[in-house]
Amino acid sequence: MCGRPTKIPSLDIGYNYLNHDLVPVWRISLTDGSVRKGVPYPREPVLPAPHRQDRIPQLVRTAIMGSARRSGAFRALALAAALTFTLSACGPSESDGPAQNEDGLTTVRVGLAEPTFNTALINLVIDEDIDANHGLDMQPTRSGAGSTNQIAALRAGEYDFAGVGTATAADAVAEGAGLVIVAGTGGLINNIVLNADVAKGLDVAPDDPVEERIKALRGLTIATSPPGSSSNLTLRHLVQQHGLDPDKDLNIVPVTDTSSIVAGIRQGKFDGSFFGVGVADANIADGSGTLWISLPRGDIEEFNELIGVCIVSTREFVDNNPEIVEAFHAALAEAQEFVASDPEAAGKALHENSFANLDADVFATAWEQAQTGYPEGVLFTRENWETYLELFGDASDKDLESIVYEDFVAEPARGES
Secondary structure, X not given: OOOOOOOOOEEEEOOOOOOOOOOOOEEEEOOOOOEEEOOOOOOOOOOOOHHHHHHHHHXXXXXXXXXXXXXXXXXXXXXXXXXXXXXXXXXXXXXXXXXXXXXXXXXXXXXXXXXXXXXXXXXXXXXXXXXXXXOEEEEEEEEOOOHHHHHHHHHOOOOOEEEXXXXXXXXXXXOOOOEEEEEEEEEOOEEEEEEHHHHHOOOOOOOOOHHHHHHOOOOOEEEEOOOOOHXXXXXXXXXXXXXXXXXXXXXXXXXXXXXXXXXXXXXXOOOEEEEEOOOOHHHHHHOOEEEEEEOOOOOOHHHOOOEEEXXXXXHHHHHHOXXXXXXXXXXXXXXXXXXXXXXXXXXXXXXXXXXXXXXXXXXXXXXXHHOOOOOHHHOOOHHHHHHHHHHHOOOOOOOHHHOOHHHHEOHHHHOOO
């Protein structure tokens, strides 16, 4: 054991929901088995966060053997019993359900990346208080974390919902994660932006046929998100469909920090990028970049039925809270209808709130492309899923064909009723 000595043998254990490290939130007496919450002083972690519980057997063995060496077999046996108890007692319980705030709205926790146009709908819901129209109070946690980390946090109980890429969600479900899509919030709202000087040096113009523009990427260094992400898979598929080998004919550079993209294109570190609209649009606005391919503009017809961004929850939460899931979906559908019926007003609301730090010209350039990229009714239909499988099923090293559509997509998002 660790920490300050005590007359009554005890084990302090728990985990921190924000950084996945353990902190002492339970004290279990190894003498009488009593449990007390809220140990106030720091302790050395003992068990991992829920999404890393594969380490538990090793840590339990280590703790028990250490206790046996120091304090004898009796305390070791007591420790084993306490650990067994703690595994069932420690951690968030979804069965308790979300709480209501002082206005009677149901509070739900939403994990999001920093605002991008791929996640504009959920940001619009929050910015315009559309959630309140459906009895919800959405509390966002925004971070630079990618989809993989968002899913890990969701499964650890930090969030009730999370915005992620379809590719990451599908791969996780194929590996056994109990995730459910509750809304399809964006097509592939990505574009290829080239360094303006690089674009001028090509024998192809930005308004030439798409096939020629894609083939002109041969030999270029293109930044995109890490392997396995929707953006990375899409870029690879896109160039393969036009006769290029993504590993030989292009230099595809994975980048996790999108804030480096604008400077990288300006300085010539990257010849171009393939990210969500809004990432490299600053280059377009200041003349250092040229819009080469725009998916939301409809440049690649085969991607029109593809949903690249979605909101997911856990199977347990969806099963235990069907009314909340339905209300959550309805709020997003209202935001999508707002964008479709009055894109100018919706854009103004987004720019004043979630995108307040974005230059007006950059926002206008990005919003003009993005506003048509949100699926009607925020659905994730069977056709959307079949399109995804057709495009990316073979590219994934996971058995995506094993995923049952009805299990993967919540009823409100199917559009079948």
